Amino acid sequence: MKDCDFPILHYQKGNSYKDWGISHGEEYREAIGELFLIRKELMLKRNPSLINHLLPMAQAQYEQTLKYCGDAATELEGIAKGSNLSLTDIVILNNYTDFRDIELTDQGCSTIQVQNESNILSGQTWDMHSSAKNYLCVIEVPETELASKSLILTVTGCVGLMGINTDNCLVGVNNINTTRAEVGLIWPSLVRKTLEGKNLGQMRDILLDAPITSGHNYLISTPKGAEHWEITPTEKDLVHAHGDGEIGSSFHTNHCLGANVSKIESAKNVSATSHARYDILKQKVKNVTDSAQLKKLLQCHEGMPLSICSHYDSGARDPSQTCGGGMADLSSGEIQFWRGCPEYDSNYKEYTYQLNSEEKSFTLKQS
Template identity: 30%
Template structure:
């Protein structure tokens, strides 16, 4: 698995250039894959339309956080691709939910907006091309510490590009280690203040023009406690559906979002799990579950397994993330085929102990695969 350690003392634009130059070939490849998939899984008719949507998100990111905007531009410069292509690479799961008609684009609200207009229809998704993807998140107050862990399930063609990104301490916030893909600002991780963030995708029918979501993950990890990280998410212009879990050594919160709504669905407890359908009925009204999704199977398995036995430690959590019980509708899965190479698969996983500062991560199918390990 690739690991990129960004140097301390450098500005965000330089971080981005280093990232882009380090993985230029890989970034070009995955940006092409994700742009293509937006024309197949999403509602866009051609590449130009996808890039137009990517362009519309750039000023949102610049207004949201200049440093992360500069880092994204630096990635584009280093990889010799356009900023729009890097937006598509980062924001793929939200971008594909957006209506292809620019006249229907609306700016994302920065608070829960129950009266915001939406058609209730959303785009039509081709599930066979990775549209039914998702992730499984588990939380447990174990005897060895508070554990937050997740799989990252996506189009199987993303597996070669999974990496770990290590961001140094800077004036923006503490150092952080994140599961990512080449060219991405980061998807889930933990900082040295022992704040952790995990994510699941939700399929919204009310997608808006919002902040590139990995930038919001990075912004939340600038904070030194979970309450502040939760407030970052609650006040961000979120473009489409996700479930965000933030925790530290004292607090834990889960927030479900759509393109216009956000609701807290968990505020502490010994165990919790989430997959890719909404627990909150109001968020569910603005969401869909793809027909091929295994979300209900995975949630049931996690609930039964967490009730069966408490998570003991990171090794125990890692084994559960790698479970193939009920294959292929299992926690660790592979729905891709030679005919459908972009089908959903477990592309990687991350597990964090927020008390000890241990972080485990790995790319690909993690069943019986050892994690790479760090101590923050």
């Protein structure tokens, strides 16, 4: 298995989204090919009957993405071309958790929002099948006519897992298990589309208007407020909100909290760690006052293996491990992304960026 060493992909200003995708695909062709095969195998292991339906399902999801997130869709085309894979292959790599009737119980991310007199803090872990850790990367995306510059945490071949733009708008995502999946867009493309928003209202509108395939909780965070939205193809619940200057904290793991979304939760497929992590956050998040404390919480091992940062593979129901994470202090403009865990991984690596809101720029401070 290839270790990409948590690279930074520098997209070139002035190039098209498709050109960005081609350069992405060409530079990380081997890694993208490996990750596609891993994710396809995991998906078909869950539901072998999908084998004869991948092409039409992927095509339908791509067409919805092209309608709503056209730029990100053409970036996917470029990744396919550059990596010598089919568009279907790249759709599977990006959207494999959302394919209809796929029941993946190994996605265990936690999202956190904290606001106090001095800091506005947002962050999340990225818990995925442990095979994904070696493919984590950061993409530096230049400004375009529609979007500001952004930083994206993702895996090679995927257009986005979470991110922040130079308008100081952050989007994070964690999985929920719900029924009533429909043919909709590829959710990493929605991450990129949401970052076209320049304030909380614009980000919210992008999320709520999107044709969703399956359920996720989205954290959208700005200096003027933050919201957690549980969104499925049929239901949309605002489960937490912070107004401008409001003091408090909120968090989400992987079970449904919204009144409407809870009614369509697939309870048998909820992550076995979700409630334990929720209880840990409920106890500890109140003590978070600055970015160092938020990072410590996101990398906390209390209750291992049912911990916020987990590196235990049971080999059974929940093979998920914490592959990395990201966070931002929207007051100071400091942003951090990491791969692995400083305590359990010899190949742990992190980046620290500084946002300059006036110049609309990011500076890499530490790596």
